[in-house]
Amino acid sequence: MNREADASGRAPHSSVDGVRDKRATILDVAAAAGVSRQTVTRAMNNMPGIKPATRERVQQEARTLGYVPSRFAKGLVQGSRTSVGLSIPGLTNPYFPAFASSVVEAATQRGWHVVVDDYGHGESSGLSSVQHLAPHVDAVIGYLGPHTLNANDLLSGRPLLVLDRVSGEAGAGISFDYPYAASLALDHLALRGSSSVLYLDAIISMTTAADAPAVEIPLHVAPLDDGGGTDAGRSEPVQLSVRGKAFVELAASRGVGLEVVSAGESAEAAFTSLSARLASGPCPDAVLAFNDLMAAGALKALSAHGVRVPQDCVVMGMDGIPLGRLLAPELTTLSLDLRAVGRMAVDLVAGLIDGSLVPGSPESAVTVRHELTVRESA
Amino acid sequence: MNREADASGRAPHSSVDGVRDKRATILDVAAAAGVSRQTVTRAMNNMPGIKPATRERVQQEARTLGYVPSRFAKGLVQGSRTSVGLSIPGLTNPYFPAFASSVVEAATQRGWHVVVDDYGHGESSGLSSVQHLAPHVDAVIGYLGPHTLNANDLLSGRPLLVLDRVSGEAGAGISFDYPYAASLALDHLALRGSSSVLYLDAIISMTTAADAPAVEIPLHVAPLDDGGGTDAGRSEPVQLSVRGKAFVELAASRGVGLEVVSAGESAEAAFTSLSARLASGPCPDAVLAFNDLMAAGALKALSAHGVRVPQDCVVMGMDGIPLGRLLAPELTTLSLDLRAVGRMAVDLVAGLIDGSLVPGSPESAVTVRHELTVRESA
DNA sequence: AGTGATCCCGTGAACGTTCACGGTACAGAC
DNA sequence: GTCTGTACCGTGAACGTTCACGGGATCACT
Structure with missing residues (x-):
């Protein structure tokens, strides 16, 4: 009974x-x-x-x-399967889904689960995404952008792995060697004989950085007057991305003229900003884009203005997403082995979880280098 | 103490x-x-x-x-946040990450979590993915391809929502109205005056369908002899995709000549197969691709063969992913409002979870229609 | 000294499932 | 009739955390 x-x-x-x-x-x-x-x-x-x-x-x-x-x-x-949370900022750039898939692949091989949270919608920041995820996973991998390591407090002891970590910041993470990437790009452009380079930078909305108010961003700074310039343009207030800073600094140290145009982080915004720039000034020899998506927009803008790529102007992207191979001309880019990065992220998290890796240690912060993928556009 | x-x-x-x-x-x-x-x-x-x-x-x-x-x-x-599992077949086609993101977005608005499992790696089928996911989530949304509704048994009572469900099969799901999509496409092509149409179909690897052995798939069937054809070609053994079948049947009922070329489901495979086909026969007026990715490959193949799009031959894709707008020429396609589909999927799952929707009922099986997005390529 | 009020901190209970074990019924064999 | 085995089913315990409540200090004020 x-x-x-x-x-x-x-x-x-x-x-x-x-x-x-x-x-x-x-x-x-x-x-x-x-x-x-x-x-x-x-x-x-x-x-x-x-x-x-x-x-x-x-x-x-x-x-x-x-x-x-x-x-x-x-x-x-029954004892749990470990599961990790993954915070990414959105879908509009295929780079993030591709990265997410590489993490899922690596995690699946370990028998782990991956909870994906896409915080690109609405006004929520990456931090709120981590907070949302934290109670339900064993660790978080976060593509939060730089300067968000205080997210650690939200996790109540669980490990956090930050991607695109700014080298020098504490905590576990994977960072990219942007100075090296910049040298790859500028070396290649020098080889192609480009003298006037335009860097198409992304405006990263940093809603989380309270100390960095939304500054007025001029459409372009450092006007391209080829050598003996007035430096009036250089003093304008502009907020460079971390990538952009690496390119600007390396170009300055080499004495290469580098013009910066800022645009939203999308192909459409890149198209609009570059089109405006092309309408109001001489055409550069080379366009270097913040990422492949913006490079795609740049290609369209150049094509719309009758500039032939690569004959009149070369174009380089960054990220190495498969999209680049479908464009016409195929995109030369600084590519990343995303599968390796995903595997690396999962390995690091595994170390953090089982305690063989401590967040402050040098081993918990690895640096990945881009490599040059030469195709048709440069 | x-x-x-x-x-x-x-x-x-x-x-x-x-x-x-x-x-x-x-x-x-x-x-x-x-x-x-x-x-x-x-x-x-x-x-x-x-x-x-x-x-x-x-x-x-x-x-x-x-x-x-x-x-x-x-x-x-504390009482659980509900979480749904999402099975998708991979990352190579941006369509799936985009769909995943739309589900994540809709689920996040409800405060749900999404556990993503990408079963495209290795030999595992979608069924094993569902099995992997089932114990850890409250419901599963599965892009499993058709004929996999027996996955229901693996869930021990949890709801399963199947995407790209074949209309007529039982169970809850979202299906696409391929006959309607085919009519949209063929109407548009008729308007453009295309008389000889090539359909670039995808070879879907159906490892789960035991009753469908891997048949020999000829490179192309139904040779394009424009009207009074011998039907020798038509009798060759070919396994059409569900989409392909809709196109073939509609074309047949309208008396339109439709040649089918099968290729792997990637831009590269599409490029290879179509290139081979172009080298060995007359060029069609129009190419209709299984999806946008294959259409991108088709564009490259046509361009490599000196065929101008859309002057000499028009091209249409299917899915409506953002990639299409970046190609040159921009891709005309049958697009899907993925955000709406994701929201719909989550709504359906919500109904299934709270019991207001029962898996067999007509309300649990919705049909979504593509819409025509005309851009440059057709 | 007594009395509350306030601030810390600890203890039983509960969440819903599975594991390990123990029990009952019924069959067949002696 | 008793014994042994087998097939089926039920009961305590445990998993690790939070909630609700209760108790002991400490302090201020009568």
Whole structure:
């Protein structure tokens, strides 16, 4: 005789004017089928030691009650599969989905789960995404942009791995060697004989950085007057991206003229900004874009203005996403082995979780280098 | 005085020759800090009612022990955020990441989590992905391709929503109205005056369909002899995709000559197959591709063969991914409002979870129509 | 000294499931 | 009739956390 959970007066799945009660538990099913918890477990999980008729009856009762086993209770008693959260800023740039997939691939090989949170919608910052994710995963991999390492506090002890970490900041992360990338690009352009280079930088909306108010960003600074310039343009207030800074600094140290045009981080914005720039000044020899997507926009802008690529002007992107190979002309770019980066991220997180890696240590902060992929556009 | 968990002889995080014991629990931290469970909880979750010094000491102890709160125990007592699993076949086609992001967006608005599983790597089928996901989520949204509704058995009562569901199959799902899409495409091509159409179909690897052995797929069937054809070509064994079948049938019913060329589901494969076809026969008026990615490959193949688009031959894709706008010429396509589809999927799952929607019912199976997006290529 | 009020902190209970074990019924063999 | 085995089913315990409540200090004010 079954005596568990007989005190509940009302049915667990009754709907009173549209509002449903709490979810049915295993005890509700057991009571309804006239059996015990354990028998319900055996029926639901297809375990042996149960009469087929009973199994069928229990499953039927579970179905009508809308019983769904609690994955928490199950995970609690059975021991968990580890799962990591992944914060990325959106889908408009194929780079992020590609990165996400590489993480999912690497994590799946370890038998892990990946909870993806895309914080690109709405006004929420990456930090709120981490906060959203934190209670439900064992660690977080965050593409939060730079200067967001204080996200560590939100995790209540769980490891955080920051991507595109600014070298010099504390904490575990993967950073990219932008000075090296810049040298690859400028070396290649020098080889091609480009003398006037335009860098198409991205305006990263940093809603999280309270100390960096939204500054007025002029459309272009450092006018391209080829050598003996007035430096009036250079003193304008502009907020460069971390990548952009690396390019500007290296160009300055080499004495190469580098004009910066800022645009939103999309192909359309790049098209618009570059078109405006082309309409109001001489055409540069080379356009270097913040990423491949913006390079695609640049290609369209140049083509619309009758500039032939690569004959009149070469174009380089950054990221190395597959899209580049579909463009006409195919895009020369600074590419990243995303599969390797994803694997690396998962390996680092594994170390952080099992304690063999501590967040402050030098081993927990790796640096990845881009490599030059020469195709048609430069 | 604290008396809990004092019987454990060994430290919970001691590492003996690289092998670590079980994870530290809240009781271990409590014992180490000389306080109780509840105090540890207060310290970790930044709750009031605790002396700052104590909070600090507890957090320090938690850190050295490597304590990570069990999300299962937490979820069990606090009531769970619902989370859905998402099975997608890969990253090479931007369509799937875009769809995934749309689901993540819609789910996030409800406060849900999305666990993404990408089963495109290795030999695993979508079914094994569902199996992998099932115990850890409240429902599964699966882009499993057609004929995989038996995945329902793997879920132990949890709802399954199938995408690209074949209309006529049972179960909850979202299906696409391919006959309608085909009519849109053929109407538009008729308007443009195209008489000979080539359909570039995808070879979907159906490892799950045991009854469909890997048939020999000829490079192209139904040779383009414009009207009074011998139907020798038509009798060759070819396995059309569901989309392809819709196009072929509609073309047949309209008396339009439709040649089918099959290729792998990638831009590169499309390029290769179409290039081979162009080298060995007359150029069609129009190329209709299985999806935008293959259309991109087709554009490159045509361009390589000196065929001008759209003057000599028009090209249409399918899916409407943002990539199409970056190509030259910009791609005319049958587009899908992916954000709406993602929202719809989440809404359906919500209904299935709370019981207001039953899997067999007509309401649980919705059909989405593509719309024509005319750009430069056709 | 007594009395609240306030601030810390600790203890039973509960969340919903599975594991390990123990029990009952029924069959067949002696 | 008793014994042994097998098939089926039920009950305590445990997983690790938070909630609700209760108790002991400390301090101020009568």
